[in-house]
Amino acid sequence: MADEEEDDYLAMSFDTAGSKQGKETSIQRTARLKKEAAERGRVPSKRELADQAKAAREAALATQLDASNKGAKMMAKMGFKGGALGKSEDARTQPIEVMLKEDRGGIGMDSEKKRKIREAAAEVEDQHKRRKVDEVEYRERTRNEREEWRAEGQMWSAMRTLEGFETGGVATGAEADDVRGHAGDASKLTETEHKPLRSINVLWRPLVKQRLEKERDRRMRYDLDQSLSRKGDYEDPDADQDDKLALGAEVEELDEEDPELEELEALSFAERLEKIIKELREEYYYCFWCKYRYPDEAMEDCPGVTEDEHG
Template sequence: MATNEAEEDDYLSMSFGEPAAQVKENSLQRTARLKKEAAERARPLSKKERGAKEKAARDSALATSMDSSNKGAKMMAKMGFKGGALGKSNDARTQPIEVLVKDDRGGIGLDSEKKRKLRELAEEQEGKEKKRRVGEEEFRMLNAAEREERRTAGMMWSSMRTLEEFEADGVGGSDEGGVPGEQKKVGKVARPLRSINLLYRPLVKQRLEKEKEKRARYDLDQSLSRPAAYSDPDADADDKIALDTEVEEELDEEDAELDEFEALSYAQRLEKIVGELRQKWRYCFWCKYRYASESEMEEDCPGLGEDEHG
């Protein structure tokens, strides 16, 4: 008996928390609280608050599944509905159709029109961005192509000058090595432009055009600075040629062969000139050296093109 009493809880040694003090409101406080609650209930809800309240009620109703206590379910059960999806197909709808409430004054198709315009605007922006990227890439490619074309044009004119120097020196039949320009030039012999080698004829024509333009400017300056009494309209044409005041070659004549050659690209013309230098003069334009024999050129020269020369 004593043991059982020892095992029982000792209520005298237990500590209890102090009971929460209950605040008793007086009549004035109670009247103020009731007025505040009444005013809150009487306050009309704003449009946003009504919309949120209606949406919450609608979502709650749509989230609640139908059961036997639902009036609609009872009516459908009387017509033979036993639950599940409506319709014969297996993928028929099992959830109610979502209700979309318009909260603006726009027409029924306004949202679809807005979506369509936004989609078109996004596609237009994407197209512009793609065109911008493509435009930048094309711009870089065009710049690279223009730089390569200018470089090829410079090499073409250089090869023309090299070929002209070889033919002016007249060392084609010699087996001596070296570079053009080593032999002393005796002088220029006036000859028709069409008789010049087609591969460097554009260079000669360009030089004649520059000389003609320079001479025309010089004659204009002389005519403006010289009195009219000193002009001799009856001067012999041969004397003018002898005094180097008139171009003997007529540059305005048509040259179909030259026009056809100049219609080629810079790379094609350069290839023809380099081939002529190798075949006729055993000179490699890329090595910048004239070989003594064809066998030496075939043995020592890396190849025909620029790529083979590194």
């Protein structure tokens, strides 16, 4: 027996051409035997065992119900002859599939995870949509604010022009007014501002009201700074007697309600500007955009009423 297992060196052949169809050499045979022995003696790893068990389980679960199945034989003994597993027409023809749970989570954990994933995805999508909406709203809001700010400056300029026409002052309207100071020295009240506030055209009445408020604030600050509010004999050296009397009556009038002015100030700057421009055109044939007073109401060379029409 030992002689048969010994290598026969005389029977060895060498494939000089490198062909795989040649006879197995003794060295190749020895290597093959060692490899087969190692495979037979090797213990599979846990991963390999788990893969083998999973493959066997999937193959068993995929087996259809037939006459050779053990479950089918048991059902046949109880009178089952095949067909649907119920009385209704759409009854199942195969048993309910077994869903094997491989993780350690509780029952319903998978559906809860899926729900959270769906909610997270929906939230990301909502945030993306809100971000787009916020960007559009921000651009729109910025554009509207810029247009309102521009319309406000134009409104005060047109108001100043209208005041100049009605008071006989300079009415070019070319110079821009200070929107917050609204031009002019408020320390001296003009003759027009000595009139009752409600008798002034409401379209430029805010100019007079703001000058009166500025004058009132100036006097109050001066009294406070000089600590003269307690003295009954205090007199402003810069104000003459007519100004004192007029200021006293008009300052009291500032606190009274003015529904006509409130209605005007409820409008947007663009709407107020439109009203003033219309008044200038109808009463004085003056185009605020052309900065020119036409000789008659036809205003033939004027391109139009709006700023866009003036190019």
